[in-house]
Amino acid sequence: MFKKFFSYLRLRNSWNYNSHRWVLFINLGWAVLALYGAISHYNYGAGETTAHPSLVSQPALLPPQTLIERFEGHIQKNMTLGDVLTAYNLPQEMVQQLVAVTKPIYNLKRLIVGNRFELEKLPDGTLKMFSYAVDLDKYVEVSLTDQGYKAEMKPFAYSTRRELIAGTIRGSLFQTLNELDEGDELALEMAETFSYDIDFNTDLQPGDHFKVAVEKQHRDDGGFVKYGRILAAEFSNKGKVYSAFRFTGPEGRSEFYDGSGRALRRDLLKSPLKFSRVSSKFSRRRFHPVLGVFRPHLGVDYSAPTGTPIYAAGSGRVAVAGWKNGFGKFIQIQHGSEFSTMYGHLSRFAASLQAGEKVQQGQLIGYVGATGLATGPHLDYRIARKGVFVNPLGVKFQPSVPLKPEYRLAFEAKKQEWQSQLARLDFASPQQIVAMNATTSSAAATLEKGH
DSSP: OHHHHHHHTTOTTTSOTTTTHHHHHHHHHHHHHHHHHHHHHHHHHHHOSOOOGGGSOOOOOOOOOOOOEEEEEEOOTTOOHHHHHHTTTOOTHHHHHHHHHHTTTOOTTOOOTTOEEEEEEOTTSOEEEEEEEOSSSEEEEEEEETTEEEEEEEEOEEEEEEEEEEEEOSSOHHHHHHHTTOOHHHHHHHHHHTTTTOOTTTTOOTTOEEEEEEEEEEOTTSOEEEEEEEEEEEEEETTEEEEEEEEEOTTSOEEEEOTTSOBSOBSSOSOSSSSOEEEEOOEEEEEOTTTOSEEEEOSEEEEOOTTOEEEOSSSEEEEEEEEOGGGOEEEEEEETTTEEEEEEEEEEEOTTOOTTOEEOTTOEEEEEBOOSSOSSSEEEEEEEETTEEEOTTTOOOOBSSOOOGGGHHHHHHHHHHHHHHHTTSOTTSSEEEEEEEEEEEEEGGGTTTTO
């Protein structure tokens, strides 16, 4: 084969093939080895990913990301949107832009002291994002898009934790919960839960006990934001234990029921004020401090600071909302054909309240004052039953929302679940807080489902 190859190249006469055949084979061997080494080196380089850095070319460095400046703060007294923007070197023209784009969902001209805001700026000073916390549940966000600025109302995302809390009353429910580092909001929620059975203005005594299972909502960083729903509670008042178990029926409505399945909700609240002090009780003969004579006092006086909110004791229609002689500013609500309630000496009425309007139980109707014949701010609260005045502190009401028989088994299961949780706390121990093994994450806007 090689002989023919060299003949083809016309090298037969210039090179002695037979005498130098061994040289040819040696050279061919070296050529094969060299070719094999080249092929191996190529395959090794293509499949290896951890080559020494000095033997491979380095990738080009990516350009640095655009630097965005972020700022945050809280609205101070008398601060406007213009003050916020100019503090971060943004032009006044931006105020009109933000107000205009957010107008359909929120008025940024009304900023609330203490509410949080955030903003982001691009390197050239352009506003990239501005957000303002409207309340604890939602915030308005303005962001820069290809089409200009866009405004959205968004819910805060909170994680919900459940806690068991127990305490013994010393002075007041407020004081006891504050000693446990709990807020006044929880005291108000507990008072509302048991408001049909316990008048926290008159019935509470030192030594009373309570247990409560409550939801708490936290930010992603773990900081507490606000209370959620009370899920179950027990309150020992004057030796009698009252229970409240939240139960939500298939139709989505939630109510509190006691251990026997009776609804806690009644036709009328025991008191139209959350917290106050009884300064004068129902009496057929009481000395009037202004007139200086003995006359009947057919109601209960609740002493409270001017401006204390007053709530409708029950659902009904406003019969009177105006001035009435010695009662001063006065409200009368008719609750069906049997009961009517009266509220005297108010400082002012709730906005837009007027005669003929329908109100719901627990709705704000006015504020404590000292109008008419009064020596100081208080509420004169009266109840009439078919036209006859009765003692507000002694009248008994039947549950207004009975548990449907078909829900009984489901309620019993839920009740036993909460009873076992509350049993982890002991009335004998003065103050206790226990975390429950239940944490969920959800947007604030969905947390109140089934409330």
